[in-house]
Amino acid sequence: MTFRLRLTSWLFALLTPLSLHAATEVEFQSWLSEFKQQAVKQGISQTTVQSAFKNVSLNEKVLELDRRQPEFTRTFWQYFDKAVTDWRIVKGKYLYQKHRKLLDQVTQKYGVPGRYLVAFWGMETNFGGYTGNLPIIESLATLAFDPRRSEFFSKELMEALKILDQGHVQVSQMKGSWAGAMGQCQFMPSNYMRYAVDGDNDGKKDLWGSLPDVFFSAGHFLSNLGWQKQENWGREVTLPDGFDFSIADGKTARLLDEWRKMGLKLADGRPLPREDMQAKLILPSDYRGPAFLVFTNFSVIKRWNNSNNYALAVGHLADRIVGRPALSKQAPEDDAALNKEQMKTIQQRLNALGYEAGKADGIAGSRTRNALRAFQKDRNLPADGFPSARILNVLQNPIK
CATH class of the missing domain: 1.10.8.350 (Bacterial muramidase)
Known part of the structure; x- marks a missing residue:
């Protein structure tokens, strides 16, 4: 040339x-x-x-x-720990008291408690800061x-x-x-x-x-x-030993009395309240993380932002603003996000072992979770069906 x-x-x-x-x-x-x-x-x-x-x-x-599509999807803990920070809790408490009169006026008219309004405010714009x-x-x-x-x-x-x-x-x-x-x-x-x-x-x-x-x-x-005036958003709970994690699908609503009979308790060990209301069970992380019974208002929060992690953060921040306790669990040391290729590897390994996870597309749908749960049961592992860095390591390094 x-x-x-x-x-x-x-x-x-x-x-x-x-x-x-x-x-x-x-x-x-x-x-x-x-x-x-x-x-x-x-x-x-x-x-x-x-x-x-x-x-x-x-x-x-x-x-x-x-x-722009993120390569990694943040884990519950990675999201939650950045959303519900000590600074945001302290600031939220201060602003809740500072604007209490105005917030009470809003509550009287619309039925939404002020702590939730402050929590949304904090989550959306850092209390108007950005x-x-x-x-x-x-x-x-x-x-x-x-x-x-x-x-x-x-x-x-x-x-x-x-x-x-x-x-x-x-x-x-x-x-x-x-x-x-x-x-x-x-x-x-x-x-x-x-x-x-x-x-x-x-x-x-x-x-x-x-x-x-x-x-x-x-x-x-x-x-x-559709905010329900008389209801909370949800409560952290503990699960009994040997609990069937497949029930924690976040979709099936049961009366609190039914959950009580299954052995669920509040995170502090107290029995579930005896109220005639339904709740769904959510595990946002694997079996080592927190479990939540969520009510109608949890779904309302998701209509603002359709994300379980977002709704859990708003609800918990609202609780902390009025002095309720922190979560009973903390992130495990091996908590890490999975990228799409790692998720594909989990699916490929499960398929190779005879557990039908479906097409290795990097998306953890119900078929993949069911296959993973079956694998965990056969290995005497907690069958939470939750794809994680921990379970990827187990699949890549099987014990012979």
Whole structure:
């Protein structure tokens, strides 16, 4: 290859990404022009549209964050220990007492105890300390332009414009997460429009700077999600020796009396309360970790964020804020996350040993857990069916 040809090839390689980016930006601006017209047709004022989209461009950082998939899934303990920290407990207790009068007003109206409102506040934005710094309109426009979830984010973008058009917040203030969650309680624009409340009666629903608006909005949201006024979220429990871990599926609801007859007790050894209510049993880690009986409000918390670990952290943080004890268990020394390849190895080993774990896809579904449970029973191991670094080591180093 001649020097001139090599130089030409090098320049083409250097310039091509820039050219592609420029082409994408042109397409984005063309799409944006059409979206602006739709917004005006739906009743958004020209002034709001011009102000909202001034200097908006395709945000590559948002697209990167949207596509980023973590290699490792954190264990329960890795998540929980970062979510329910000593600092967050102490801060939560202080803020709960400081804003008790306001919180009690929210509880009286919506039935959600103040400790939960403070716990959500702490989990979502570190009690308002960090609400996100990305421009919401640019983030939503970028995600709406991207074909992957265009319909969903186009609707959210239109709702964000309505918030601006109604004068609740200025464009410069409307900042949040890369995915469009906003304010101290991290509402998506559609939830903002449905559930945000003007708690201080100033004519605006300000989820960034008004704590009355933040707390009343969170209470309104949880109430509409089905919060049960007379129920707790759940309780840590102990399991009897020889317990059938397959019952702890987090799906099957049984009366507390049934769980009591199976030998379950509260974590401090006291008997389960004699109340006519149902609960589901959850083990977020392996047999060495905590066990929880969870009630209807646990499912309500998951409707805010559909994650067992998140809901357990919110519930426990709420408990700690009012002085209830820490969990009875701590993370074992060998607690470690599994990546997808390690999960595939577990499935491959189980299949090779004659336990039908299904396709080795790196996803621990019910078939994999049942196969693992059968393997554990045959080896006289606690049959929790929980894939972990510990059980991977057992499968890779079988005792002969």
